Amino acid sequence: MDNEKMKTFKELESAVRSYSRGWPTVFEKAKGYRLWDTDGKEYIDFFAGAGALNYGHNNDTMQDKLIEYIQDDGILHSLDMGTTPRKKFLEKFQETILKPRNLDYKIMFPGPTGTNTVESALKIARKVTGRETVISFTNAFHGMTIGSLSVTGNSTKRKGAGIPLNHTVSMPFDQFVDDQDTTLYLESYLEGSSTGVDLPAAIILETVQGEGGINAARMEWLKRIEEICKRFDILLIIDDVQAGCGRTGTFFSFEPAGINPDIVCLSKSIGGIGLPMAITLIKPEYDQWTPGEHNGTFRGNNLAFLAATEALTYWETDDFSENIMERADFLKDTAESIVEKYPELKAEARGRGLMQGIAVHVDGLAEEICAEAFKRGLIIETSGPKDEVVKFLPPLIIDEEGLSKGLEILEASIKHVLA
Numbered sequence: 001m002d003n004e005k006m007k008t009f010k011e012l013e014s015a016v017r018s019y020s021r022g023w024p025t026v027f028e029k030a031k032g033y034r035l036w037d038t039d040g041k042e043y044i045d046f047f048a049g050a051g052a053l054n055y056g057h058n059n060d061t062m063q064d065k066l067i068e069y070i071q072d073d074g075i076l077h078s079l080d081m082g083t084t085p086r087k088k089f090l091e092k093f094q095e096t097i098l099k100p101r102n103l104d105y106k107i108m109f110p111g112p113t114g115t116n117t118v119e120s121a122l123k124i125a126r127k128v129t130g131r132e133t134v135i136s137f138t139n140a141f142h143g144m145t146i147g148s149l150s151v152t153g154n155s156t157k158r159k160g161a162g163i164p165l166n167h168t169v170s171m172p173f174d175q176f177v178d179d180q181d182t183t184l185y186l187e188s189y190l191e192g193s194s195t196g197v198d199l200p201a202a203i204i205l206e207t208v209q210g211e212g213g214i215n216a217a218r219m220e221w222l223k224r225i226e227e228i229c230k231r232f233d234i235l236l237i238i239d240d241v242q243a244g245c246g247r248t249g250t251f252f253s254f255e256p257a258g259i260n261p262d263i264v265c266l267s268k269s270i271g272g273i274g275l276p277m278a279i280t281l282i283k284p285e286y287d288q289w290t291p292g293e294h295n296g297t298f299r300g301n302n303l304a305f306l307a308a309t310e311a312l313t314y315w316e317t318d319d320f321s322e323n324i325m326e327r328a329d330f331l332k333d334t335a336e337s338i339v340e341k342y343p344e345l346k347a348e349a350r351g352r353g354l355m356q357g358i359a360v361h362v363d364g365l366a367e368e369i370c371a372e373a374f375k376r377g378l379i380i381e382t383s384g385p386k387d388e389v390v391k392f393l394p395p396l397i398i399d400e401e402g403l404s405k406g407l408e409i410l411e412a413s414i415k416h417v418l419a
């Protein structure tokens with residue numbers, strides 16, 4: 001092939017690329033809550049790798065540990081063999097996360113990504129209960145492989161599967177309908193007197209739906225769901241892939257509800273510095289896997305274990321949580337004041353912790369605002385079924401200055417778009 005026929009790097013990639021469309025530049029460097037492109041232009045990051053960078057870009061200590069480990073010929077790839085970083089991660093996770101919360105879980109490494117942990121959770125729930133169906137919720141997002149897609153409530157993505165996605169039932173997420181909580185509907189469905197349904201193996205949910213539009217379930221609703229699971233002997237799976245690792249202020253997003261899920265899915269920020277990693281937490285009595293029954297080549301990314309272990313040091317005191325909540329209050333107040341100040345947006349502020357959103361009920365406006373924000377140096381995404389929610393997902397380590405600056409850019413973008 002002669003040079004004239006060579007494709008540019010953009011032409012080489014599949015049309016499936018998405019984020020590059022909203023942020024049409026080439027990024028080069030990043031530190032903390034900031035990124036720079038090849039022209040040296042600076043951007044504030046309110047996206048944090050779709051929630052994979054809660055501890056920010058290129059944390060100094062994590063960086064040093066990784067460099068030192070590689071230079072010392074540390075093992076990079078080891079499947080599920082025992083290695084020092086793996087051992088240290090497990091010990092630190094027990095000491096820093098499980099013990100202080102009085103939680104008892106077996107820890108499984110299901111593969112490198114969020115969808116891998118969800119797949120493993122669905123599979124073990126079906127194996128343990130011997131049942132097939134799984135209940136999920138409207139607007140849920142759990143991943144793009146067939147099992148996790150089957151519990152995802154997004155019609156475009158489901159259609160993309162090209163085959164029927166069976167054995168799942170979608171229920172309304174937390175909301176009041178005619179003054180009635182949606183758990184009433186779920187409960188009467190499970191009672192089966194009118195439907196004759198077979199009991200499901202599990203209920204899977206996000207406590208705050210990220211991709212679905214920053215829909216935060218109330219704590220009472222989560223408690224009711226747990227009670228219903230217990231009543232019908234159904235496993236409760238919490239997908240904390242996006243809302244976990246401190247995003248809502250506590251390490252697990254379900255902590256304030258005082259519930260104890262049977263299975264917990266974590267990924268994204270568990271890898272500390274953006275390295276691919278996922279874990280599935282399984283109550284010991286449900287860890288009924290036989291060796292090799294569920295496996296994969298990349299279940300032992302030692303660099304991710306190293307960064308993940310370092311990330312857990314943030315959770316050794318209460319300071320980190322307190323800091324997140326302080327920033328979250330500021331973000332929430334600002335989002336609410338924007339909604340009040342610009343009634344033309346027909347908007348509503350919602351969310352929990354540093355997972356907030358402004359739902360803009362004017363078609364296409366949220367996307368326009370985010371596009372304008374990009375031009376002004378802010379990386380911010382939309383979510384929700386119609387991309388109607390401007391979604392705030394800054395790194396948890398962001399300082400007051402970064403957060404204020406980002407919010408000022410956002411407000412200037414809103415003014416510009418409305419003008």
Ligand code: PMP
Nearest residue numbers: 113114115141142143210241242
């Ligand atoms: N679950 C939730 C709640 C998510 O937000 C995501 C990713 N956005 C996933 C699962 C899937 O994770 P991954 O893209 O790493 O497969």
